[in-house]
Amino acid sequence: MAEAPRRRGGETREQILDVAERAVLEKGFASTSIEELIAAVGITKSGFFYHFKDKGTLAEALLQRYIDRENRLFDDLFDRADELNEDPLHGFLVGLKMLAEMMNDLPGMHPGCLVAAYTYQDQLFNKQVRDMNAAGVLGWRRRFRQHLERISESYPPRADVDFDALADMLSALVDGSITLSRATKDKAVIGKQIMLYRDYVRGVFLGA
Secondary structure, rough: OOOHHHHHHHHHHHHHHHHHHHHHHHHHOOOEEEEEEEHHHHHOHHHHHHHHOOHHHHHHHHHHHHHHHHHHHHHHHHHHHHHOOOOOHHHHHHHHHHHHHHHHHHOOOOOOOHHHHHOOOOOOOOOHHHHHHHHHHHHHHHHHHHHHHHHHHHHHHHHHHOOHHHHHHHHHHHHHHHHHHHHHHHOOHHHHHHHHHHHHHHHHHOOO
């Protein structure tokens, strides 16, 4: 009998996080109140505090869930791409194409990046949250650098290139293109930018 209450409690926690994430992406963390979250989910204030001791704890949980979800997405895309290609360069290029296609297939505009939203309002958060945010970004850098280093073993770069900067370029490009796509109401912008990055990576290792 205890399993059902635990499951319902987990569902409620996820509902709170879902509603909070949408609100933070739409109007920022400072403008997102506990009162609106409990009203949207249909729980009491004590119900909220059962899952999160305060708004800061909610911020940590939101960010960790977002980073974990992005990491699972990258694992899935690039692991599948590597399974289809023994060549590390072609595998990475296929993974980028799959990422671009996934962005193009979104049913609506991209909702935004929680890491970027937290960065823009980092004065609202404690050191732990700021450190989590930085660790997430640096983790993506390490992830893509590893791909680039594997590629370079078979395809030495045609010119001097900073692999950290090249890895960061993908994160910067996706975040920037999300902003551009939302401003122009053109969701195809993100996929196009990823494909341009794909062409650039190909040029770095194969030349023109």
